[in-house]
Amino acid sequence: MKRISNLFFLFLILASCNSDTIPEGILSEGKMVGILVDIQITEGMVSALPISYDSSQVLYSLMESDVFVKHGVTDSVFTKSMLYYLEDAEKMDRIYGRVIDSLMVRESNPGIEEQF
Numbered sequence: 001m002k003r004i005s006n007l008f009f010l011f012l013i014l015a016s017c018n019s020d021t022i023p024e025g026i027l028s029e030g031k032m033v034g035i036l037v038d039i040q041i042t043e044g045m046v047s048a049l050p051i052s053y054d055s056s057q058v059l060y061s062l063m064e065s066d067v068f069v070k071h072g073v074t075d076s077v078f079t080k081s082m083l084y085y086l087e088d089a090e091k092m093d094r095i096y097g098r099v100i101d102s103l104m105v106r107e108s109n110p111g112i113e114e115q116f
Helices: 002-016 029-048 053-071 075-086 089-108
Strands: none
Touching (some): 029 089, 053 075, 075 089
C-alpha cells in the first residue's frame, strides 16, 4: 500500500510540473521575443545618440514605454514575465536565441519587420 501511495504522489508531482503550461498573466515566448527585440533596438538607438548619460536614460524610459504600448502590455506584466522566464535557463536561452536571430535578420535585411 505504501508503494502505491508513493507512486501516486510521484505521479502528482510529475503532472504538476508540466513545463509547457504558462501561468496566467505571463506573456508567451513569442510575445517576449517581440518585446525584447524592440527593447534591444531602442537601447541601440539611444546609445548611438550624442547626448549625456542622464538625458539618454530619460529618453530610453520614454521610448521603452512606447515599446510596451506598441505591444499592448504594461511594464509590470513584462517584468513579471521576465522573472518567470529567468527561472528556467532553457526557456530564457531559447527566447534570447530567437531575439538574436531576429536582430540578425533585421540587420541583414533593412526594412523588414519580422512577425513573432
